[in-house]
Structure formats: C-alpha cells, structure tokens
Amino acid sequence: MYNKLQYISQGNTIEEQLYNIHQALDAGCNWVQMRFKDQSFKDTFTLAEGVKSLCEEYLANFIVNDDLHLAEQIAADGVHLGLTDTKIDEARAILGTTKIIGGTANTFEDIENHVKNGCDYIGLGPFRFTATKEKLSPILGLSGYFDILQKMKKNKIEIPVYAIGGITLRDVSPLMETGIYGIAISGIITESTEKEILIQQLNEKLYAKAIV
Numbered sequence: 001m002y003n004k005l006q007y008i009s010q011g012n013t014i015e016e017q018l019y020n021i022h023q024a025l026d027a028g029c030n031w032v033q034m035r036f037k038d039q040s041f042k043d044t045f046t047l048a049e050g051v052k053s054l055c056e057e058y059l060a061n062f063i064v065n066d067d068l069h070l071a072e073q074i075a076a077d078g079v080h081l082g083l084t085d086t087k088i089d090e091a092r093a094i095l096g097t098t099k100i101i102g103g104t105a106n107t108f109e110d111i112e113n114h115v116k117n118g119c120d121y122i123g124l125g126p127f128r129f130t131a132t133k134e135k136l137s138p139i140l141g142l143s144g145y146f147d148i149l150q151k152m153k154k155n156k157i158e159i160p161v162y163a164i165g166g167i168t169l170r171d172v173s174p175l176m177e178t179g180i181y182g183i184a185i186s187g188i189i190t191e192s193t194e195k196e197i198l199i200q201q202l203n204e205k206l207y208a209k210a211i212v
C-alpha cells in the first residue's frame with residue numbers, strides 16, 4: 001500500500017528543488033511529488049531526471065505534478081492531476097494500470113468521478129488556507145473532511161484519501177480520525193530545520209492506529 005506521507009516539492013530553481021527533495025529523502029520521506037510550476041519544459045525535464053535518480057537511490061516513490069507526458073517520458077511512478085489538468089481516464093489510457101494516478105478533489109462528487117475514471121488515490125483539500133498554492137478551492141476544515149469521508153463510507157467508496165493544504169503536526173491526529181488515509185505536505189517539511197524529527201513525529205501520528 002502507499003506511504004501515508006507524501007512530500008510535495010518546493011523551490012524556484014532546479015538547484016533549490018533538488019536540495020529540498022534531497023533533504024526530505026534524507027530525513028525519511030519516501031514519496032515525493034515533484035511540483036515545479038511555470039517553468040520551461042527543458043528545466044522541468046532536467047529536474048525530473050535528477051529527482052528520478054534521487055528517488056531511485058532512496059527507494060522512494062516519484063510522481064510528477066500536472067504533466068502526464070513528462071511522467072510518461074521520464075518513466076516516473078505516476079502523476080498527480082488536478083481538476084483542470086488532464087482527465088484521469090485519459091491519463092489512465094496513456095499510463096496503463098501499473099502507474100500511480102492521483103487526483104485532486106474538493107467535494108464528494110469529485111471523488112465519485114475520480115473513482116469511476118480509475119484514479120488510485122485522492123488529494124482532498126484544502127484543509128486550511130495555504131500560501132503554497134494559488135486559487136484555492138473552498139476550505140474544508142475538519143468538518144468538511146468528516147462529512148465527505150462519512151458520505152464515502154455510506155456509499156461504499158473505497159480509495160486512499162490524502163488531506164492537503166496548510167497541514168501542521170497537530171492537525172494530523174484529528175484529520176486521521178475523520179477516516180483519511182494519509183497527508184500530503186509541502187511547506188512545513190520544506191521549512192523545517194529539524195526534518196528528521198518532524199517526519200518521525202508525522203509518521204508516528206499517521207501510523208498510530210496501524211501499530212496498535
């Protein structure tokens with residue numbers, strides 16, 4: 001099954017991205033989503049080659065944000081697609097069944113559609129305001145997650161759901177109580193000066209039920 005913690009990369013240059021990803025891998029992350037917005041294809045491709053080899057070295061999963069064709073070309077482990085990116089069923093037709101396809105959702109209906117179209121996991125957000133992403137969908141808060149996860153249970157919809165958006169360490173346990181599978185984090189991991197401790201603490205909370 002998938003790791004419960006996905007690190008979403010940050011950095012304005014190839015060097016910053018590689019540094020941040022390397023640090024996250026060194027600190028124990030083993031799932032990286034490369035998110036490098038508004039860059040040339042050449043730079044994005046160069047970065048993807050570097051991230052791929054780092055993730056191979058650390059035996060980590062490597063998925064690409066937005067760019068299905070780059071994910072295919074670089075033979076990444078998969079791609080994460082938003083509501084306005086390539087459609088999930090089109091991506092599935094191109095990538096086949098062995099690759100991971102994640103889809104963004106903000107509502108129960110988004111999740112229903114993604115599941116019908118062959119999505120592997122859902123990134124459900126935003127939990128709260130975050131400066132990491134522009135043009136956020138409506139904020140869900142804890143009650144939004146609770147309501148959507150209850151509706152999924154009632155309708156027997158089973159797919160790993162990752163909470164995303166402004167998540168901090170203290171949010172993890174209450175979020176897990178709503179029935180989500182894991183979390184996707186960018187800011188607090190990138191900015192942490194004690195990444196190894198932070199990732200250990202995040203994992204303790206994420207896997208608390210699994211260990212008991």
Ligand SMILES: Cc1ncc(COP(=O)(O)OP(=O)(O)O)c(N)n1
Nearest residue numbers: 080081082083104123124133164184
């Ligand atoms: C795990 C995860 N969930 C949601 C998103 C957001 O994707 P998207 O809506 O396409 O926004 P951008 O990341 O492309 O700005 C994500 N990237 N990862």
Ligand SMILES: Cc1nc(C(=O)O)sc1CCOP(=O)(O)O
Nearest residue numbers: 125126130132165166185186187
């Ligand atoms: C990339 C992204 N997508 C979101 C969504 O709600 O779909 S929120 C978000 C940013 C996640 O980064 P941070 O942990 O720094 O808030």
Ligand SMILES: [Mg+2]
Nearest residue numbers: 066081082085
């Ligand atoms: Mg996107």
